[in-house]
Amino acid sequence: MKFFLDTANVDEITELASTGLVDGITTNPSLIAASGRNMIEVIKEITGLVDGPVSAEVTATDYDNMVAEGRLLKQIAKNVAVKVPLTFDGLKACKTLADEGTSVNVTLCFSATQALLAAKAGATFISPFAGRLDDIGGVGMELISDIIEVYSNYDFKTEVLVASVRGPLHVLQAARMGADIATVPAAVIKALYKHPLTDKGLEAFISDWEKTGQSILEK
Numbered sequence: 708m709k710f711f712l713d714t715a716n717v718d719e720i721t722e723l724a725s726t727g728l729v730d731g732i733t734t735n736p737s738l739i740a741a742s743g744r745n746m747i748e749v750i751k752e753i754t755g756l757v758d759g760p761v762s763a764e765v766t767a768t769d770y771d772n773m774v775a776e777g778r779l780l781k782q783i784a785k786n787v788a789v790k791v792p793l794t795f796d797g798l799k800a801c802k803t804l805a806d807e808g809t810s811v812n813v814t815l816c817f818s819a820t821q822a823l824l825a826a827k828a829g830a831t832f833i834s835p836f837a838g839r840l841d842d843i844g845g846v847g848m849e850l851i852s853d854i855i856e857v858y859s860n861y862d863f864k865t866e867v868l869v870a871s872v873r874g875p876l877h878v879l880q881a882a883r884m885g886a887d888i889a890t891v892p893a894a895v896i897k898a899l900y901k902h903p904l905t906d907k908g909l910e911a912f913i914s915d916w917e918k919t920g921q922s923i924l925e926k
C-alpha cells in the first residue's frame with residue numbers, strides 16, 4: 708500500500724519524506740489555507756520534495772473554470788495531480804483533463820456510485836473520505852470496501868486513495884482491504900510506528916549494553 712502525506716506543510720513533508728516512506732502528497736484548499744502560503748508557490752515547492760503525485764485542488768465549481776484551473780495547476784510540475792470535487796461539473800472536468808493526459812484525483816467522494824462515475828470519467832485516483840462519514844455516524848471503511856469490490860468487478864485503472872484518515876485503525880483496515888493508497892496526516896504516520904513496548908524494550912537493551920562498556924564503532 709502506498710502512503711501519501713495529507714498536508715501542505717513543507718516542514719512535515721521534508722521530515723517524513725526523508726524516511727523514503729512517502730509516496731505522494733495530497734492537499735486541499737483548507738490545508739493550503741493552514742499553510743499560510745501562496746498556493747502555486749507551495750505546490751511548486753512540494754513537487755520538488757517528493758517524486759510521487761502531488762494533488763492540487765481546483766477551487767472553481769463550474770466546468771469551464773475547473774478545466775482552466777486544472778490546466779494551470781498541471782503546468783506547475785509533471786507530478787501534479789489535479790484534484791476536482793465529485794460534482795456533475797467535476798466529473799465532466801475530470802473526463803476532459805484525463806483525456807488530455809492529466810492525472811486527476813476526484814475528491815469528496817461519499818458513495819460507491821460516485822466512485823463508479825469517477826472511474827468511468829477516467830480518474831487516476833478516487834478519494835473517499837472515511838473519517839467524515841464516521842463523524843456523522845456512518846461507517847467510513849464500509850465505503851472503502853464497497854468501492855474496492857465495485858472496482859474489482861471491472862477493468863478500472865482508478866486507484867482507491869483512502870482519505871480523511873483519522874488514526875492507525877483506518878490505516879490497518881485500509882491495508883487489510885487492499886486499498887491502493889492511504890493519505891495520512893503526519894501525526895497519524897508517527898502514530899503508526901510508536902509503540903510503548905518498543906520504547907521500553909529499547910531502553911532495557913541500551914541499559915544492558917552500556918554495562919558492557921563496549922562500542923560497536925570503537926576501533
Ligand code: E4P
Nearest residue numbers: 713733735834839870871872
Ligand atoms: C485529502 O485528500 C482530503 O482532502 C483529506 O484527507 C480530508 O481530511 P479531513 O476530513 O481530515 O479534512
